[in-house]
Amino acid sequence: xxxxxATLIAGILLIGMVTAGLVPxxxxxxxxxxxxxxxxxxxxxxxxxxxxxLLINEIPGEELxxxxxxxxxxxxxxEALNLDGFYKAKFNFTFYAKTNQSGNEIQMRIxxxxxxxxxxxxxxxxxxAITATINFANYELYCESNSEIFLNNxxxxxxxIWGTSANETDEYWISTGDDSRTHGASRIEVSAI
Amino acid sequence: xxxxxxxxxxxMIFLIGIMSAGVGADRIISNLPxxxxxxxxxxxxxxxxxxxxxxxxxxENQGDSPLIIKINLSTLDFGENCSIPxxxxxxxxxxxxxxxxxxxIPFFGGFIYRDTILLNCYEDSSxxxxxxxxxxxxxxxxxxxxxxxxxxxxxxxxxxxxVTIYLKSHQALYPGNYLMTAELFYINDTESPIVNIxxxxxxxxxxxxxxxxxxITATIEENAKVKDFPFGRIFTTSENFNVPYSKESEGIYYxxxxxxxxxxxxxxxxxxxEDESGNKGNDMTILKIDLTGPxxxxxxxxxxxxxxxxxxxxxxxxxxKSGVDNSSVKFRIREITNGSICPESGGGFNxxxxxxxxLNTTMTSGxxxxxxxxxxxxxxxxxxxxxxxxFEAKAKDILGNEGEWVK
Numbered sequence: 001x002x003x004x005x006a007t008l009i010a011g012i013l014l015i016g017m018v019t020a021g022l023v024p025x026x027x028x029x030x031x032x033x034x035x036x037x038x039x040x041x042x043x044x045x046x047x048x049x050x051x052x053x054l055l056i057n058e059i060p061g062e063e064l065x066x067x068x069x070x071x072x073x074x075x076x077x078x079e080a081l082n083l084d085g086f087y088k089a090k091f092n093f094t095f096y097a098k099t100n101q102s103g104n105e106i107q108m109r110i111x112x113x114x115x116x117x118x119x120x121x122x123x124x125x126x127x128x129a130i131t132a133t134i135n136f137a138n139y140e141l142y143c144e145s146n147s148e149i150f151l152n153n154x155x156x157x158x159x160x161i162w163g164t165s166a167n168e169t170d171e172y173w174i175s176t177g178d179d180s181r182t183h184g185a186s187r188i189e190v191s192a193i
Numbered sequence: 194x195x196x197x198x199x200x201x202x203x204x205m206i207f208l209i210g211i212m213s214a215g216v217g218a219d220r221i222i223s224n225l226p227x228x229x230x231x232x233x234x235x236x237x238x239x240x241x242x243x244x245x246x247x248x249x250x251x252x253e254n255q256g257d258s259p260l261i262i263k264i265n266l267s268t269l270d271f272g273e274n275c276s277i278p279x280x281x282x283x284x285x286x287x288x289x290x291x292x293x294x295x296x297x298i299p300f301f302g303g304f305i306y307r308d309t310i311l312l313n314c315y316e317d318s319s320x321x322x323x324x325x326x327x328x329x330x331x332x333x334x335x336x337x338x339x340x341x342x343x344x345x346x347x348x349x350x351x352x353x354x355x356v357t358i359y360l361k362s363h364q365a366l367y368p369g370n371y372l373m374t375a376e377l378f379y380i381n382d383t384e385s386p387i388v389n390i391x392x393x394x395x396x397x398x399x400x401x402x403x404x405x406x407x408x409i410t411a412t413i414e415e416n417a418k419v420k421d422f423p424f425g426r427i428f429t430t431s432e433n434f435n436v437p438y439s440k441e442s443e444g445i446y447y448x449x450x451x452x453x454x455x456x457x458x459x460x461x462x463x464x465x466x467e468d469e470s471g472n473k474g475n476d477m478t479i480l481k482i483d484l485t486g487p488x489x490x491x492x493x494x495x496x497x498x499x500x501x502x503x504x505x506x507x508x509x510x511x512x513x514k515s516g517v518d519n520s521s522v523k524f525r526i527r528e529i530t531n532g533s534i535c536p537e538s539g540g541g542f543n544x545x546x547x548x549x550x551x552l553n554t555t556m557t558s559g560x561x562x563x564x565x566x567x568x569x570x571x572x573x574x575x576x577x578x579x580x581x582x583x584f585e586a587k588a589k590d591i592l593g594n595e596g597e598w599v600k
Contacts, residue, residue, distance in 0.1 A: 022261065022380060023378060026253075034371075038368045087276055148276075148277055192368050
């Protein structure tokens with residue numbers, strides 16, 4: 001969050017409509033500025049129902065490492081957003097990961113999912129090679145929706161993560177929460193495109 | 194991987210001196226800051242915007258002045274960056290709330306904390322603000338909020354206010370620059386007091402004259418305060434007469450006057466009330482003045498008719514306005530001798546004559562508006578022959594107006 005001091009702009013504006021009985025005070029005019037960004041979804045290792053949680057604008061309080069093997073997928077899901085749509089968006093996935101075999105690759109997919117856990121793909125990212133094998137390292141992936149995203153009130157967003165090799169012995173770890181080891185939290189930052 | 198960050202400008206503009214067509218703004222908000230501070234925020238989160246102002250004890254301002262804050266949120270400079278058909282602010286994009294920290298401004302300077310009130314912000318359309326000064330209905334377009342406290346609405350003189358507006362958006366708010374405008378309004382009482390004279394029926398059925406007292410009773414409904422004292426007034430063709438305020442008791446206003454000399458007729462009589470905003474209301478009734486006495490028709494005795502022993506007295510007395518005072522209907526017989534009517538004393542120099550004095554009658558039929566009054570007068574002691582006498586009848590109405598019949 002950035003705080004900006006507003007600049008001074010003086011001006012006089014006319015009130016176009018004064019409804020019956022509502023009379024404006026005489027006063028001076030000032031302006032302020034603020035930066036508004038898209039939401040951030042934080043990966044949370046806790047499970048609600050079937051999937052892990054994806055918290056909206058909130059860093060999970062607990063550090064949890066999530067791991068899986070190739071052939072498996074991990075899914076993190078938000079609560080229902082109660083929205084009827086979302087703008088055409090870029091989903092920037094920043095995550096802290098390691099693997100048991102340097103060079104194993106991770107890929108992610110953004111979906112919308114309803115209360116019945118029915119998923120519909122929004123976009124897929126490219127794959128990313130994970131080189132860290134001992135300490136978590138920072139990586140990024142992204143994908144973009146093709147158009148506006150139409151939602152039902154019971155739908156939320158989800159991220160599906162998997163390894164790309166077919167070798168079930170390949171193992172991956174992602175840290176979630178405000179990890180003191182990584183000094184950051186795995187998250188998806190949304191921006192408009 | 195590039196991270197695209199959109200710099201969003203959210204502005205707050207506080208307006209000067211708005212003069213809408215036909216409406217003059219005469220109350221002044223003072224000492225708004227040159228800059229305001231607003232925290233950046235992420236869509237789905239809450240941010241705060243702060244400003245302060247003073248409401249000073251200056252001639253333009255009035256105490257107990259309502260405060261309504263209009264917030265206008267709109268997009269700014271999205272231009273080609275908007276990838277959806279409509280990036281304008283719609284209802285539901287934001288939720289707003291607020292709080293005001295109030296301070297007294299003492300004469301020696303500084304601020305003394307008073308209290309904190311919460312503001313509710315509404316974007317419903319249409320919105321009805323139920324203020325004690327009267328309800329105000331507002332058409333609220335998208336992006337507009339009206340913030341106020343339903344219980345506390347008013348600024349006091351020499352008050353310092355620190356306003357915080359909390360803004361929360363939904364997660365899908367399009368990232369970008371948003372402009373926030375805040376305008377401060379007060380509500381002007383435009384409703385007239387409702388005056389209702391409660392004893393109209395009394396005045397519509399009653400006559401009065403000089404020296405009689407009248408009392409008007411009325412109710413006065415007013416959203417704010419009735420200014421000074423209400424008053425009554427009688428309107429005649431030559432001059433008007435006040436009916437002063439007497440007292441107020443249990444919601445009834447009383448106006449009292451002993452009537453001066455007013456010519457006979459019917460006149461408008463009104464009660465006026467004015468509130469502190471200068472709105473005036475009134476109600477009207479009628480004041481009826483009656484100065485005419487009853488009409489008397491002598492039915493008996495009949496002229497040139499012979500009577501033995503008893504002289505019948507029968508009068509038709511009418512007063513269609515105030516009504517006849519039944520006890521006042523009287524007759525008198527005075528003998529005419531030597532061409533002279535017997536004087537009041539009943540006699541003259543060296544002679545005696547008959548003067549009955551005023552004698553009562555009795556109403557036998559009718560009512561006070563028109564009735565028959567009878568009695569008989571014993572004439573058995575009269576000498577046989579032709580007697581001339583002066584017959585008089587008189588009556589008064591309830592107000593004391595006298596009518597008479599003489600022959």
